Amino acid sequence: MYIVSKPKPLSGVQCQEFASETPAVYPPGYLRFLQQFGEGTYTGWMNVQQPDPEVLQPFAEYGLWEHDEDGPITEQQIAECIAIGTTVDGDFLAVHPKIFGLLWLPRHSEYIQVLPLQAWEQEEDSVYPLVLDEIYRHVYGSSQEGPVYYEPWTGxxxxxxxxxxxxxxxxxxxxxxxxxxxxxxxxxxxxxxxxxxxxxxxxxxxxxxxxxxxxxxxxxxxxxxxxxxxxxxxxxxxxxxxxxx
Missing domain, CATH: 3.30.310 (TATA-Binding Protein)
Structure with missing residues (x-):
């Protein structure tokens, strides 16, 4: 993976605090990735961000998504989701304390999805980019072409x-x-x-x-x-x- 500029990594203490503050299960390698590279944009598509338990709270009242009996979460549970990423198009990637897996809250669709990821079975520290690649294939039906790169948010x-x-x-x-x-x-x-x-x-x-x-x-x-x-x-x-x- 090509790193565009010098990373601004999160400290190990910060990542430990994220892991202990909520009972949510983060995807494999996610916290380690933040500890190595910090927040940034992956292949010009996904913004990798530290866990944010507040950004989705207002969306519980917006009525943006349909919630039928087959839906993974209720409208009220949106406020309990912890966002860990956003796409450049405005989609949210999140986890929930009572859901095993990643939640995809799309900007241009009415239905929230739980993403079935094979990468959950792996525990290597370097696996998070594979998780992101798998998300892209699942959501868009094809793989991203071209080199893999990461653009840290240096400020x-x-x-x-x-x-x-x-x-x-x-x-x-x-x-x-x-x-x-x-x-x-x-x-x-x-x-x-x-x-x-x-x-x-x-x-x-x-x-x-x-x-x-x-x-x-x-x-x-x-x-x-x-x-x-x-x-x-x-x-x-x-x-x-x-x-x-």
């Missing part, structure tokens, strides 16, 4: 947005991404029809070429990587990009 991340004007002498955004790979070899490349991400360890982040919008380029970097950021910004400006104020 010291900065960014700059630039625009590549169109013109007869200007490269296209995919061409610019290719030029960047040649001139500054990245540590990891993730490219789809919609975007290209070039990851650099010395930047503590990545450059995103937003193919979907056609002109947007963004640099995400750690504040202590000013030299690397300045060099990358200057390179992009030299190729015709303009900073967006």
């Amino acid at each position: 010291t991340r900065s960014h700059l947005f630039l625009r590549l004007p169109s013109g007869p002498d200007s490269p296209s955004l995919p061409e610019l991404a290719g030029m960047c790979q040649t001139d500054a070899s990245p540590d990891l490349i993730i490219e789809t029809p919609h975007a290209c991400h070039l990851f650099y360890r010395h930047l503590g982040g990545y450059i995103r070429f937003n193919y979907a919008y056609g002109q947007e380029v963004a640099i995400f970097y750690e504040q202590d990587a000013q030299k690397a950021f300045a060099d990358m910004e200057q390179w992009l400006l030299s190729k015709g990009c303009r900073a967006i104020s």
Whole structure:
């Protein structure tokens, strides 16, 4: 698993407190993962967060989901759920003290699910990414493609947005991404029809070429990587990009 920037791990004491404060059964490797890498975003999809027993309490009154006799929890029990993650689309991943398994509270569906996970049978510390992969397959019916990476929430991340004007002498955004790979070899490349991400360890982040919008380029970097950021910004400006104020 590629780690985008220096992790900000939770302490062992914090993780022990989470385990002792509630009788909920957390998924295998979850607390250990937080102790190793801290909170962050897994493969640009799932936000891995420390247990939060309060965020779902208001949802018990919203009437967002149907609760029939086959449902895993009642509407009132939503307030007792402990959220441990959210997707970038707004779905919740949670546990409940009286439920063995993970609860999936979807944003765009009326039914809460208990996720059947084979990874529950494993106890290795490194198994939590496998749990997340299994959740993705169950929810979306397919596996995520491309490299596995984790973006820790450091609290010291900065960014700059630039625009590549169109013109007869200007490269296209995919061409610019290719030029960047040649001139500054990245540590990891993730490219789809919609975007290209070039990851650099010395930047503590990545450059995103937003193919979907056609002109947007963004640099995400750690504040202590000013030299690397300045060099990358200057390179992009030299190729015709303009900073967006």
